[in-house]
Structures are given as C-alpha cells and as structure tokens.
Amino acid sequence: MDSTTPWMRFGALSAAALLALTACGNGNDNGNGTDANGDDAGDGETLTIALNGEEPYSWIDTETGEPTGATIAIAEEIFGERMGYDLQIEEEPTWGNLIPGLTNGHWDVVSAGMSINAERCAEAAFGEPELVYTTALLVPEGNPEGVENFEDLQGTDLNVVAMSGAIEPGWLEELGIEHDTVDSPDDGIDFVQGGRADVFALTAISLETMAGDIDGLEVTDSFIHEFSVGAHAFRSGDEDLVNEFNEHLAELQDSGEYLEIVSEFGFTEDEMPPSDLTAQQLCEEDPAELTEQYAQD
Template identity: 70%
Template structure:
C-alpha cells in the first residue's frame, strides 16, 4: 500500500487495561524513580481501528484473539533510536519500522496502524492482551521472552556500550569493570542489559525508557547507562559532557519482530518476505539509512528457534567467538 499509515501517538488503553499491563510488566527494581509521564495521558488519535479483543468469541473465551483482523494490523513501537520512534514530523520511523512497512504494507497489503508504547515492559503484555498484533522495536530474542511471544527470524545483531561522563574517568569497557566499581548504574527495565547485570551480580537500577537513562547520566543521577551501542550513539553520541564507550559483545544478542504466540499464519507470512529481503540485499538497503551495516546482519544459519531454546553461552561461542 502506498498511503501513509495513520499514527496513534499514545497507547489507546483504558485505565483498567493500564493497571493490568503494569501488573504484567516486571519492574522489579523501583529505586530509579522516573518523574516523567509514561504516556498514560497522551492524547490518542481516533482512527477507528481499535484492536478486537475477542469480546464476541463464539466459545465465550475472554482471552484476546490472536492474529490480525482481516486486512488490518496494529503494530507497537518503542521510542528508541535507531530502531523505532516517533520523528519530529509526528510520523513513526526507524529501521524496524521501515522493515515492517515494507513487509506488512507493501508486500502483504495490510492496512497498518502504528502505536507508541512508552514503557518497554508493556510491549509483550500489551500484545498478549490484544492491543496490537506485532511489536516492532528491535526486541532481542531470549528464552524468557519466547515463553510469552513468538519471534520472526533474526534481523539485527547488537553490541553493548555504556553512556558515561566525557573522558570515561573510570575506564569502563565491559560489565566486568562494573562489578567492583562504586558507581550508580542504570539500565532499561526488562532489557537484556539489565538481565546480564543481574546474572553478573552487578547492582543497578532500572528506568522505563532510553530517554530516561540518558537523562539520569546527563543530570548526574547515575554514572553509567548500559544499552545497545548503536542506540546510545544515535541518541546521545553528540551530547556535551557525555561519552559513549567502545562497544562490546557480552552475549549474542539478536533483534527481531515479535508476534502473538498463536498467530502462526502472520508469522509465516512475515518470515517468507523477510527471507526474500535478506537474500536480495534489500533488507540492508532499508536499514542502512538508520546506521546499520553489514556488521549488524545476523550470522548465516542462525534461527529464532536456536535463540529461544539453546544455551546463550554456547551460541555466543559458536557465532561470536568462533
């Protein structure tokens, strides 16, 4: 489809639904108290494309119905450059959005509505509740997430970096350097960086958005913000007084689109078109505009099933350290 997608700036949730989603999100660390409004009161454009949550299920099942409604599809994005965010013109943009629009609109012919979810922890619960059909946010495929969502095949490989004071006075290079350091560290709630630091026994707080993490370091409330390297470079690489450290690969981290676990048909449609984009080189052409290169393309042969089911350390050794 050639027409522009309508934009819903906020999440069209009722107050009750918001409480459900908040309960579903794992915000286990509340020490970092973010004062920003997380979007509950954002005015949402009424475009009539609300997602059917299966209130009229013939079987009387109250669970959200999996899958797109006929030719309509709702996609959730998360405000993190260069994956998916709302541009200055009010339109959705980013590498994963470019891919989603190419596949779902241009190739599969869906009428797409794109919504912004400002809280990372709400992305999968919101999909499970039927508020959107797909998450387009560069979400890394992990075993825990695979228990709640289905993932398309691998798209982008990520490395990690730290946002620190200019000059990197502590000489931070990897998570190892944080273990014995007396520093205030933050990570995105529910992100792989937070999980890795938990595994390594590194004390840290969490924030709900990438912007919050940057603000914490910029405002002196934290010494370190850990996030994917390409995001930190895009969002804070030019900020006065701050520095993004050299990137490192702690563990194999691969992003993809996420789907409702029962929506096999939509997932298969997407994967078929994704494979064609990858093989033709068109995928790289789509994401190059947002700073991705051949270095971020997934290793040949790597599958979403492997990332869901196999030991991350073994995959890291096979695909990164080999």
C-alpha cells in the same frame, strides 16, 4: 520509504491496565494471519504495531510526527506493501510494557528491535533474526571511572542504570552488579547527563545515535557480553502471520533489499545475522554456546 500509514501515539500503560486489556486491538478476526473465513490476511485489514522510542530502531520523528526507524521501515515494507495490511502504528514509550501489551491483545506486532531470548520466547513468538546487537555504556565525558564493559562494573559502588524489560538488567543481575532501571532510553541518558547515574547500559548503536553527540557524555566502545539478535515479536499462536512475515523477510534478506532499507538508519553488514541462525535456536539453545559459535570480536 514514504511513511503514510496512520498511527496513534499514547502514553505508558500501567501494569494493571495492561493486565485488564483483552484481545480486541487487532484487525484480524482470529489473529493468526487469516480472517474468520480462512481467506488470506491483509487486503485492507488493520494490523496494529507497537514501537518504542529507541533510535535507530523505532521512534516518532519529532519534526514530522511520523513513526520511523529501521524496524518500522521493514514493517511498512512487509506488512503494508507486501502483505496488504493497513497499519496502525502506536508508540509505547515504556519498554517493559511491550510484551504485556502484545500478549493481552492491545497490538498485533512489536516492531522495536527486541532481542530474542528464552524468557521472552515463553511469552511471545518471534520472526526470524534480523539485526545483531552489541552493547555499550554511556558515561560522563572522559570516562573518569575507566569502565569499558560489565566486568569493569563488578565490585564498584558506581550508580548503574539499565532499561526496565531490556536484556541488560538480566545480565547485570547475573554478574551481581547493583543497578536501577529506567523506563526508556531518554530516561537513562537524562540520568547520566544529570549526574544521577554514573553509567547507563544499552545497545551500542542506540547510545551512539541518541547520545553520541551530547556535550558532557561519552559512549564506550561496543562489546559483546552475550550474542544478541533482535526481531519482530508476535503473539504466541499467530503462526500464520509469523510464517508469512518470515517468507517476505527471507526474500528481502536474500535479495539484499533488507540491508538497503536498514542502512538508511545506520545499520551495516556487520549487524546482519548469520544466514544459518534461527529464532528457534535463540529461544532454545544455551546463550553461552551461541555466543561462542557466532560472536565476532
């Protein structure tokens, strides 16, 4: 896809700054997919989209300076080509700032492959499921401690890190595994590479893409701790925008165009969600039951 949409790169916002933001960052007059007169959304209105620097989902290409990634390609196709918005794509490098920035109106949509879970659903609205995730561990080459999953980390004194605001810290806490957090995938990789951490837990495809070829590091085989599916995130109350996005998303998925677009970034049929799975299920149902129902070994 020709990436010609304007964008702005900015640094991480402090928590205090995020709390001070007001709903002035979106291009819609009422933020719900229609303008103040009730006309259809798009058609030259500006939609602000936040990305996070996690390959292969969404990041800024260092060679071209352009936003790219699987979720960005979908956002450009749906919001730009099909819904008619002018897109302003901004980078928020700190994962934990994505939802606060969304809820405080600094951007209209988060396009970062964010997993749907009950905690996040209490703060934001989600489009329908797009990509199934598995988890992996980044370790020194040779995996000297022989860790392959979270259970292997229990009862050890290993220095474990995960990304702040992501789903992995919650899982580690539930299992009683002591850990620290970092702000970004790059930080986690640097911690293991520099010897400040023994293990970095993150989405498997991200670790393979970002660190799989780095000398001295190794990515474990992927595993499923809890069935996890990502989607675009919206402000709560933006039902019209979410519903129109979902209509176009369903068209892309049903036609096979969705897989064709994201396959350019390494995603395969294995990462496509079950056709009967909904965002509402992921928001409301027991994760353990969903894992038992949908997870494939």
